[in-house]
Amino acid sequence: DIVMTQTPLSLSVTPGQPASISCKSSQSLLQSDGKTYLYWYLQKPGQSPQLLIYEVSSRFSGVPDRFSGSGSGTDFTLKISRVEAEDVGVYYCMQGIQLPLTFGGGTKVEIK
Amino acid sequence: EVQLVESGGGLVQPGGSLRLSCAGSGFTFSNYWMYWVRQAPGMGLVWVSRINSDGSSTVYADSVKGRFTISRDNAKNTLYLQMNSLRAEDTAVYYCARGGRLGDYWGQGTLVTVSS
Numbered sequence: 001d002i003v004m005t006q007t008p009l010s011l012s013v014t015p016g017q018p019a020s021i022s023c024k025s026s027q028s029l030l031q032s033d034g035k036t037y038l039y040w041y042l043q044k045p046g047q048s049p050q051l052l053i054y055e056v057s058s059r060f061s062g063v064p065d066r067f068s069g070s071g072s073g074t075d076f077t078l079k080i081s082r083v084e085a086e087d088v089g090v091y092y093c094m095q096g097i098q099l100p101l102t103f104g105g106g107t108k109v110e111i112k
Numbered sequence: 113e114v115q116l117v118e119s120g121g122g123l124v125q126p127g128g129s130l131r132l133s134c135a136g137s138g139f140t141f142s143n144y145w146m147y148w149v150r151q152a153p154g155m156g157l158v159w160v161s162r163i164n165s166d167g168s169s170t171v172y173a174d175s176v177k178g179r180f181t182i183s184r185d186n187a188k189n190t191l192y193l194q195m196n197s198l199r200a201e202d203t204a205v206y207y208c209a210r211g212g213r214l215g216d217y218w219g220q221g222t223l224v225t226v227s228s
Contacts, residue, residue, distance in 0.1 A: 048218040096214045101159035
């Protein structure tokens with residue numbers, strides 16, 4: 001199974017400041033079709049997960065442009081350019097290149 | 113508007129069975145692969161199972177293989193998860209998710225509690 005490792009475990013951010021979350025996979029997520037199957041989800045308190053970013057850097061419909069994803073191979077980053085109060089929750093990365101799908105352990109983002 | 117609504121969760125004794133349902137609306141259900149993902153209390157997300165669009169191909173996590181069965185009824189726009197031989201460690205919120213952009217839409221979840 002592919003192991004997904006997220007850091008940090010938690011993040012406390014002042015509103016308006018940037019935030020960055022790292023995700024590393026134990027194997028390359030680059031598929032032979034040229035796509036890299038790395039996804040980012042946000043689970044707000046008491047809610048189900050919601051897709052933010054698919055295939056490393058594509059924002060899903062309705063996701064604000066303050067969210068951006070980058071990386072390649074086995075190293076990936078989610079950045080929030082200016083954190084807002086509504087961004088609190090747990091962020092998960094997930095690999096979709098092979099089954100079983102596996103998630104990172106999550107990064108809890110709080111507002112200072 | 114895409115909607116996924118799970119139902120069927122509840123309290124069940126160890127060794128018991130439960131069938132979860134996930135009703136889809138707002139999209140052509142039969143075009144999409146579907147997934148079940150679970151989340152134990154206070155824990156992270158764990159993939160459980162996947163089914164392709166016509167139901168001919170299914171895959172399971174090792175932890176549920178042989179005990180859980182995923183299926184779908186495209187005429188009813190509904191995904192199912194039959195759970196047998198339930199164990200305490202199966203206690204979790206179970207989410208169904210659409211496989212468009214791999215988890216682009218999720219249901220609200222249904223809680224399964226396995227306890228005597």
